[in-house]
Amino acid sequence: MVIFSASNERESRVKAYPMDKDRYIALGLMSGTSLDGVDVAIIETDGFEIFGFGDTAESNFSKDDKTILQAATQDALDWGFAGPPPNSFARAEDVVDRVHVDAIGALTADIIGYHGQTILHHPPLNSQDGQTLQLGRGRTLADELGVPVVYDFRTADVSAGGQGAPLAPIYHEALCRYSGLSGRNAVLNIGGVSNVSLIEDGQLQWATDCGPGNGPLDSWIVSNSAGSFDRDGLLSFEGVVDHAMINQWLEQSFFARPIPRSADRYDFDVLDDLQGYSLEDGAATLAAFCAQSIATVLEAGNVDRVIVCGGGRRNPAIVTMLDIHTDAEVIRAEDVGWDGDMLEAQAFAYLAVRSLKNLPISFPSTTGAPAPKTGGRIIYPKA
Incomplete structure (x- = not known):
C-alpha cells in the first residue's frame, strides 16, 4: 500500500x-x-x-x-x-x-x-x-x-x-480488482439512501439505489430528541418490527420502478406513519425497512458476498436484519481491507x-x- x-x-x-x-x-x-x-x-x-x-x-x-x-x-x-x-x-x-x-x-x-x-x-x-x-x-x-x-x-x-x-460503481469495480475479489460481490453503501453495485470477477454488471438508508432512522431519532442516530443499533434491537407497515411502504412506486433507479433521501419520508409508536419500535421498523429494501434488490443478483460500506455498516441492527433477509455472506468493508468511512x-x-x-x-x-x-x-x- x-x-x-x-x-x-x-x-x-x-x-x-x-x-x-x-x-x-x-x-x-x-x-x-x-x-x-x-x-x-x-x-x-x-x-x-x-x-x-x-x-x-x-x-x-x-x-x-x-x-x-x-x-x-x-x-x-x-x-x-x-x-x-x-x-x-x-x-x-x-x-x-x-x-x-x-x-x-x-x-x-x-x-x-x-x-x-x-x-x-x-x-x-x-x-x-x-x-x-x-x-x-x-x-x-x-x-x-x-x-x-x-x-x-x-x-x-x-x-x-x-x-x-x-x-461510485465504476470505482467499486476498480476497488474489487485492486483487492483481487472474485465471484459476485455486491458493494453496498448505506448512507442517507442505500445503493449497491454488483461486481462479478472484477467487472461491473449493474448498480442502483435500493431505497432508504440511515436517513429515515436518523430523522426518527432526532424527532424523538434521542440524539442524532441510533448508536450501535441499540434502540432498533430493543424494538418490535411492524412488518405490515414495511410491506405497505414497499408498495411505494419507487420499488416498482426498474433498475437502475435513484432516489432522494426524502423520498422515504414515512415518519408520519409511525405516530403512536414507541421510540424503540419505530427504530426497529425503520432499520428493517432499510434492510428489506436492500434485500429485495439483492434477490435479483444471485450474490455471493455483500460488502457493507458507509455509516450504515456501524448499525449492527441493520446489518443483522440484512443478513437474515439474504442468503449471501454479509461482511463489512474492513473485512476485505477497505476503509468503509x-x-x-x-x-x-x-x-x-x-x-x-x-x-x-x-x-x-x-x-x-x-x-x-x-x-x-x-x-x-x-x-
Whole structure:
C-alpha cells in the first residue's frame, strides 16, 4: 500500500500544468445527506486502476452549520426546481465551501474531486426530465487551494436522461480488482439512501439505489430528541418490527420502478406513519425497512458476498436484519481491507481523474443513461 503524507505548507499545493501525468494523486471530498460532516481521502490512480491510498481527514458540521443546511434543504423541498432558487442556498453554499476547505487542511494533491452537498434530487420519471442540485462552488476551492477542482458530477448524466446516481460503481469495480475479489460481490453503501453495485470477477454488471438508508432512522431519532442516530443499533434491537407497515411502504412506486433507479433521501419520508409508536419500535421498523429494501434488490443478483460500506455498516441492527433477509455472506468493508468511512470520498477522487481524462463515469447499467457519459466540470485556479 502506498501512503502519501500531508504537507505543512499550503503554498506547496500549486502544481505545474498541463495535467498530462500517467498517475495522479487525487483528493476526493464527500458530504452525505445525513449532514454528519465532510470526508476527505487521497488515492493514487490513472483513472483505471488504483495504485495506493493516502491520507484521510474529516470535519463535522457545527450545530449552526447544520441548522443552515437543514433550512436550505427544507427550502429546496418546497421549491422543487420551480421558480427562482431560495436565498438560503447562497448562505448554505458558503458553509459547504468553508467546511470542505477546513477539512482538507494541509493535504495536497494534483486534483480534487468535490461532490458538494446534495439538497435536492429528482430523477427522470414518467417522461419528465430529471433535475439535481449539489451546493458547492468549484471555483472557490480551486482558487483557495491552488489545485484544479472537478465538481458538479451529476448534471451531465441527468441532462442526458440518466438517473444521476449512483456514481461510485465504476470505482467499486476498480476497488474489487485492486483487492483481487472474485465471484459476485455486491458493494453496498448505506448512507442517507442505500445503493449497491454488483461486481462479478472484477467487472461491473449493474448498480442502483435500493431505497432508504440511515436517513429515515436518523430523522426518527432526532424527532424523538434521542440524539442524532441510533448508536450501535441499540434502540432498533430493543424494538418490535411492524412488518405490515414495511410491506405497505414497499408498495411505494419507487420499488416498482426498474433498475437502475435513484432516489432522494426524502423520498422515504414515512415518519408520519409511525405516530403512536414507541421510540424503540419505530427504530426497529425503520432499520428493517432499510434492510428489506436492500434485500429485495439483492434477490435479483444471485450474490455471493455483500460488502457493507458507509455509516450504515456501524448499525449492527441493520446489518443483522440484512443478513437474515439474504442468503449471501454479509461482511463489512474492513473485512476485505477497505476503509468503509472513506470509500465515497475515494470514489470522487477517482471520478475526478476520469473526468480529467474524459472517461465515462456513468453507464446505462448504473444510471440508465442512454450511453456511457463523462461528467464533472473542471475548474483551474486563477493564475
